[in-house]
Amino acid sequence: MPKYEDKIDLYDDYGKRIAKDVPLEALSPLRNKAIQKIASLTKRTIGVSLAGIQNALATGVIAGNIIQGKEIKVDLVKDAEKLAKDIKEMVQVVDGDDTVVNVIDEGKTLVIIVPQARTDAGIEYTTGFTTVAAAVTEAIIDRYKVPMYKANMVKAAVWGKYPQTVNFVGSNIKTILEVPQNNEGAGFALRNIMSNHVVALVKRNAMQGVALSAIFETCAAYEMGDAVGPFERQHLLSLAYQGMNANNIVYSLVKKNGKTGTVGTVIESLMERAIADGVIRVKEVLPSGYKVYTTDDLPLWNAYAAAGEVAAVMVNVGAARAAQGVPSTVLYYNDLLEHESGLPGVDYGRAEGVGVGMSFFSHSIYGGGGPGLFHGNHVVTRHAKGTLIPAVTAGNCLDGGTQFFSAEKTSGVFQKIFGGMPEFNTPLQIVGAEAKKIKNKI
Amino acid sequence: MAKYKRQFFPGTTTPAKNRRRYLDPKVKLKQLRDVPMDDVVRIMGHRAPGEAYKSIHPPITEANEPACPIRKLVTPIEGAAAGDRVRYIQFADSVYFAPISPYQRAWMYLSRYRGVDTGTLSGRQIIEMRERNLEQVAKELIDNETFDPALTGIRGATVHGHSCRLDEHGLMFDGWQRYLWDDKKKEVMYVKDQVALPLDKKIYVGKPASMSDLKKRTTIFRADGVDMRDDKEVTDFYLRIHTLRTLGGYRPFDVKGE
Amino acid sequence: MSTPTVDYANVPLPEVRVMTHRLLSAETTEKILNDIDVIHNLRQINMSGESLPRTINSGPAKGLANNHTERKVIHVNGHEVELHCLVGAFYIELSVTDEAEMDKTVDEIKAAFDRTIPDGYTIDVGRYSKYRPSLHDYRSA
Numbered sequence: 001m002p003k004y005e006d007k008i009d010l011y012d013d014y015g016k017r018i019a020k021d022v023p024l025e026a027l028s029p030l031r032n033k034a035i036q037k038i039a040s041l042t043k044r045t046i047g048v049s050l051a052g053i054q055n056a057l058a059t060g061v062i063a064g065n066i067i068q069g070k071e072i073k074v075d076l077v078k079d080a081e082k083l084a085k086d087i088k089e090m091v092q093v094v095d096g097d098d099t100v101v102n103v104i105d106e107g108k109t110l111v112i113i114v115p116q117a118r119t120d121a122g123i124e125y126t127t128g129f130t131t132v133a134a135a136v137t138e139a140i141i142d143r144y145k146v147p148m149y150k151a152n153m154v155k156a157a158v159w160g161k162y163p164q165t166v167n168f169v170g171s172n173i174k175t176i177l178e179v180p181q182n183n184e185g186a187g188f189a190l191r192n193i194m195s196n197h198v199v200a201l202v203k204r205n206a207m208q209g210v211a212l213s214a215i216f217e218t219c220a221a222y223e224m225g226d227a228v229g230p231f232e233r234q235h236l237l238s239l240a241y242q243g244m245n246a247n248n249i250v251y252s253l254v255k256k257n258g259k260t261g262t263v264g265t266v267i268e269s270l271m272e273r274a275i276a277d278g279v280i281r282v283k284e285v286l287p288s289g290y291k292v293y294t295t296d297d298l299p300l301w302n303a304y305a306a307a308g309e310v311a312a313v314m315v316n317v318g319a320a321r322a323a324q325g326v327p328s329t330v331l332y333y334n335d336l337l338e339h340e341s342g343l344p345g346v347d348y349g350r351a352e353g354v355g356v357g358m359s360f361f362s363h364s365i366y367g368g369g370g371p372g373l374f375h376g377n378h379v380v381t382r383h384a385k386g387t388l389i390p391a392v393t394a395g396n397c398l399d400g401g402t403q404f405f406s407a408e409k410t411s412g413v414f415q416k417i418f419g420g421m422p423e424f425n426t427p428l429q430i431v432g433a434e435a436k437k438i439k440n441k442i
Numbered sequence: 443m444a445k446y447k448r449q450f451f452p453g454t455t456t457p458a459k460n461r462r463r464y465l466d467p468k469v470k471l472k473q474l475r476d477v478p479m480d481d482v483v484r485i486m487g488h489r490a491p492g493e494a495y496k497s498i499h500p501p502i503t504e505a506n507e508p509a510c511p512i513r514k515l516v517t518p519i520e521g522a523a524a525g526d527r528v529r530y531i532q533f534a535d536s537v538y539f540a541p542i543s544p545y546q547r548a549w550m551y552l553s554r555y556r557g558v559d560t561g562t563l564s565g566r567q568i569i570e571m572r573e574r575n576l577e578q579v580a581k582e583l584i585d586n587e588t589f590d591p592a593l594t595g596i597r598g599a600t601v602h603g604h605s606c607r608l609d610e611h612g613l614m615f616d617g618w619q620r621y622l623w624d625d626k627k628k629e630v631m632y633v634k635d636q637v638a639l640p641l642d643k644k645i646y647v648g649k650p651a652s653m654s655d656l657k658k659r660t661t662i663f664r665a666d667g668v669d670m671r672d673d674k675e676v677t678d679f680y681l682r683i684h685t686l687r688t689l690g691g692y693r694p695f696d697v698k699g700e
Numbered sequence: 701m702s703t704p705t706v707d708y709a710n711v712p713l714p715e716v717r718v719m720t721h722r723l724l725s726a727e728t729t730e731k732i733l734n735d736i737d738v739i740h741n742l743r744q745i746n747m748s749g750e751s752l753p754r755t756i757n758s759g760p761a762k763g764l765a766n767n768h769t770e771r772k773v774i775h776v777n778g779h780e781v782e783l784h785c786l787v788g789a790f791y792i793e794l795s796v797t798d799e800a801e802m803d804k805t806v807d808e809i810k811a812a813f814d815r816t817i818p819d820g821y822t823i824d825v826g827r828y829s830k831y832r833p834s835l836h837d838y839r840s841a
């Protein structure tokens with residue numbers, strides 16, 4: 001028996017139905033194997049820049065410093081296949097397990113997925129990084145017979161400045177996760193993924209970006225202790241309606257308002273839909289004629305509002321093809337919605353509050369970077385859990401080339417690393433298909 | 443699905459009604475003056491009149507956009523399609539019954555325009571858009587009833603003045619004196635652009651409205667005008683939202699029919 | 701602490717504060733100052749208002765002359781006074797010995813403002829500025 005009565009229809013990024021009458025729990029990270037695979041691959045997938053290491057060794061420029069006299073001339077890119085074999089032997093647990101070592105980019109980059117046995121045998125998600133970093137260091141020292149007094153250069157070219165620094169500054173090993181010490185709090189690991197990384201992973205497909213960000217945020221909600229007991233349903237509802245295009249709300253709102261609409265007309269369409277679906281109803285009519293709306297299901301209203309928030313960003317920021325409008329759209333969408341309905345905005349005012357701070361931090365008034373650099377681990381964004389970052393990713397996906405910190409610039413490498421993984425490129429289809437598969441088993 | 447009609451804002455008082463009017467895109471705002479487009483361009487100072495638009499990225503075509511169904515649904519505004527730079531205009535609104543206040547500007551912009559980035563501060567409101575769209579919007583905002591020559595300032599930097607006493611001609615204070623009172627024509631004229639670079643010609647933006655007229659037009663609640671506490675619908679609304687946010691932040695699943 | 705150089709230092713003489721409803725032009729400021737300058741028993745007049753910078757102090761026009769029409773030299777009783785702000789407040793210190801003298805002086809000040817300031821003002825009598833050093837004056841840098 002499912003815990004919750006809610007049933008939803010899942011639609012893909014083109015508004016095509018994937019599954020009908022899916023129980024809400026089929027989207028739970030605790031039940032949906034595709035989401036679990038996304039979480040697992042996120043920590044296990046590591047990129048190695050062989051070209052970067054080769055250059056660092058050849059020039060002595062490592063982790064921001066120059067050390068002359070200890071340069072090492074080796075052609076790692078040419079030997080990529082051989083190194084890949086050496087590394088695989090060290091990373092895998094047994095022959096034929098789920099370890100993957102792929103050479104891409106004509107040898108400049110390796111994509112490595114460490115076997116699950118390694119992450120299962122420990123409790124920290126840095127296992128992927130440390131395993132690969134150690135294996136690469138060792139493979140280079142071994143293959144090129146690097147003498148003892150130069151071996152430290154290899155270590156620094158691979159690991160970066162760590163452990164002098166908390167994180168791996170200057171490392172040539174790439175992961176989309178940050179070190180735990182940089183997380184704002186317990187369970188924040190999956191919130192500490194830059195929006196631009198997600199944009200790169202989904203190749204600028206806005207609906208898929210929203211889905212992937214929502215999946216990361218929802219998994220984090222469980223890890224943070226936010227989605228436990230009676231609070232779980234709310235997180236699953238926002239994942240479904242905002243992230244997974246449940247009942248095609250997001251897509252149809254954008255379709256209706258995409259040509260000529262504004263944030264205001266998205267609110268109009270959302271109110272229409274929420275009333276028609278029986279989520280809200282008129283509580284009283286005031287002397288001016290203003291109708292105060294109420295709901296018997298505040299978490300569901302929150303999910304509708306969150307879906308509208310993403311649609312509003314898609315319409316307004318999409319029309320501008322300029323990501324900078326994300327925070328103000330989030331802020332005023334929620335404010336206008338509250339004034340329209342008499343009900344609280346997304347995450348009960350938190351998304352609106354975050355919009356205020358994020359407007360400031362993402363514009364040059366603070367000298368800061370664009371919205372692409374934001375993630376849920378930021379001091380101004382962390383408060384709206386689950387429902388803000390998907391909207392930020394939507395806006396960043398739709399940028400037409402106005403951002404100094406573009407996804408191509410900050411996260412291009414991850415597009416290559418995660419390029420062939422459907423879990424990260426088309427999560428709507430993959431997670432939706434799994435939900436369909438398990439819908440009768442819940 | 444029954445067609446939903448937007449209601450915008452509660453309240454029975456004049457400022458509340460004015461807020462609803464400004465917010466409603468179906469209401470065509472009154473045009474009070476006609477400042478030539480070239481002069482609007484001069485006051486903003488981003489390009490010389492007649493100069494071509496600079497671009498920040500190549501023009502957007504269907505062929506060069508990433509495969510994203512949302513991009514197919516959302517038509518870029520003209521300036522975005524052309525790859526224009528994002529530029530701004532910023533208005534300062536006096537607390538002395540200016541026709542509109544910064545916060546309602548944000549609501550109005552997002553209700554009436556597409557492709558907008560906007561930000562509100564205590565006394566000023568910036569709107570950022572692709573350049574050619576910005577110019578159209580800027581002209582509308584200078585020409586229509588949300589602008590008063592005396593109480594609305596076009597100020598890109600150093601906007602101080604919105605909460606200062608007015609000067610003897612009734613103009614909002616500006617330390618950089620971007621605009622002057624022409625005593626002969628009884629009109630306000632701009633002599634500097636929005637960042638105080640001198641203009642090569644005087645640009646007239648018309649006669650200020652009378653205080654009694656402004657009190658009828660404003661969105662501002664003030665103790666010496668309409669006190670917000672005198673509009674029960676409005677105060678009740680804000681108390682309601684505050685309560686519901688608090689309850690939602692505690693145990694949302696327990697909030698039913700509130 | 702050094703000994704005060706004049707006998708009225710450290711004495712809280714009464715002060716009249718006038719806030720005008722509008723910020724005054726240089727011309728009006730000159731007029732009102734000349735109007736009250738002739739009143740007896742005034743020890744000093746301080747003015748404040750909204751600052752008018754000499755040059756544009758930020759943004760792309762930084763460094764250019766501001767050319768604010770009201771930032772200029774006015775003449776008060778034959779003395780040149782350089783205005784740095786659009787005046788909106790006067791703090792007039794009274795050198796009076798009893799209440800009757802004070803009331804008489806305040807009435808004369810009121811009469812002058814009534815004549816010169818058509819947009820109105822508020823007037824208060826009290827003490828609004830410092831008349832003796834406090835801890836703040838001894839803080840380092």
